[in-house]
Amino acid sequence: MKIWEKNYLLTMGLVLCILFGSIFFIQQYSFRKNLDFYCEDTLFHESRVEYGISSILEDSNGVEQLKWYCRTLQKQQVYLLVESQAGVLADSRPFPWEGAGKRFEVVENSHGAFACVSSSYKDADWGKVNIIYLKNMDGFYGTWKKQMALLLATALALAAALATILYSAMKKIYAPVSNIAHELRTPLTAIQGYAQYILLGNIKPEDIAFASSQIDREAGHMVGLIENLLIMGNLQEGSIRMGQVKVAELLGELKRYFPFLETGQQAEWIYGEKTLLLSLMRNLILNTSRQGEHVSLRVQEDGFVVYNKDDCLDKGLLDILNGSHPVPKEKIVGKGLGVPLCREIVSKHHGSLQYQNMPQGGVEIRVRIKKYPGGS
Numbered sequence: 001m002k003i004w005e006k007n008y009l010l011t012m013g014l015v016l017c018i019l020f021g022s023i024f025f026i027q028q029y030s031f032r033k034n035l036d037f038y039c040e041d042t043l044f045h046e047s048r049v050e051y052g053i054s055s056i057l058e059d060s061n062g063v064e065q066l067k068w069y070c071r072t073l074q075k076q077q078v079y080l081l082v083e084s085q086a087g088v089l090a091d092s093r094p095f096p097w098e099g100a101g102k103r104f105e106v107v108e109n110s111h112g113a114f115a116c117v118s119s120s121y122k123d124a125d126w127g128k129v130n131i132i133y134l135k136n137m138d139g140f141y142g143t144w145k146k147q148m149a150l151l152l153a154t155a156l157a158l159a160a161a162l163a164t165i166l167y168s169a170m171k172k173i174y175a176p177v178s179n180i181a182h183e184l185r186t187p188l189t190a191i192q193g194y195a196q197y198i199l200l201g202n203i204k205p206e207d208i209a210f211a212s213s214q215i216d217r218e219a220g221h222m223v224g225l226i227e228n229l230l231i232m233g234n235l236q237e238g239s240i241r242m243g244q245v246k247v248a249e250l251l252g253e254l255k256r257y258f259p260f261l262e263t264g265q266q267a268e269w270i271y272g273e274k275t276l277l278l279s280l281m282r283n284l285i286l287n288t289s290r291q292g293e294h295v296s297l298r299v300q301e302d303g304f305v306v307y308n309k310d311d312c313l314d315k316g317l318l319d320i321l322n323g324s325h326p327v328p329k330e331k332i333v334g335k336g337l338g339v340p341l342c343r344e345i346v347s348k349h350h351g352s353l354q355y356q357n358m359p360q361g362g363v364e365i366r367v368r369i370k371k372y373p374g375g376s
Contacts, residue, residue, distance in 0.1 A: 039106075353366075
């Protein structure tokens with residue numbers, strides 16, 4: 001497992017702990033508040049029932065009316081035991097609960113969850129009247145479970161979205177590091193090898209000259225990689241300043257890099273940022289010139305075209321280069337940061353980058369960028 005993947009797992013684990021811990025705390029706090037409100041409402045409703053019972057028992061036919069009242073409340077999932085010194089007057093309870101001296105209690109058993117209230121009052125005719133009030137809480141708990149399931153589903157969806165975003169972000173951050181390490185290792189190994197060859201001594205002057213030239217060439221390659229890295233860093237840090245760039249100056253600098261390059265100029269100016277445009281052209285030319293040095297560059301007002309008649313791209317690589325997904329490292333061996341850098345520069349210029357194999361042979365790389373706003 002790669003280091004960045006381990007870091008991703010650790011970070012995601014911490015994020016999940018914070019996320020689900022916060023959700024659990026919020027859920028528990030909300031449940032307690034709702035339960036307190038429900039209990040207060042139950043006590044208030046019980047006091048109204050007690051008042052209703054006292055009014056019913058004042059009637060001469062009070063016992064029968066009380067039983068009818070109990071049946072009415074039973075439809076609302078409220079159950080009563082009413083007893084006086086003369087005995088039980090009405091009992092609709094699904095299970096016995098005597099209160100055990102408690103004013104209020106939440107009871108859970110095989111019949112469900114119930115809010116249980118015990119109260120009493122003195123009546124002139126009936127003496128002391130005891131009331132046991134039971135209210136079914138299954139509806140309350142059912143609603144709470146639905147809310148909890150919805151909250152959990154939302155948390156899982158949020159966690160999945162965060163995991164995807166975090167994975168993509170960390171991969172994007174660490175991928176250049178992996179590419180840099182891979183690309184720097186090749187020239188460094190070559191430089192070390194040629195340096196050790198020179199240190200052996202007893203070698204011909206022409207061999208020393210050859211080894212020195214190879215060291216210089218590989219060092220130049222490393223400088224190019226570092227320049228690309230700095231450009232990528234600047235691209236990601238902030239905005240860039242666009243303007244008109246003289247095409248002749250770009251072509252002149254490119255000819256110093258690539259003496260073999262054939263150039264064509266169909267516009268005097270091109271719109272963009274000079275350093276970025278130069279880096280874009282240089283990377284595209286460098287990548288394709290590895291297949292052969294029959295390379296041409298034609299610059300227009302709305303972009304430019306790089307063509308190499310010696311190059312050819314297989315369909316799989318062509319689809320990857322023309323797609324929007326990150327280019328796999330194994331597909332761009334030797335190209336270093338060139339491919340992702342080119343994409344980034346073109347994106348900053350609000351343009352497009354297209355690779356295609358030509359019918360007559362060779363590869364054409366067409367870059368289109370926005371024209372100068374004040375131009376025709």
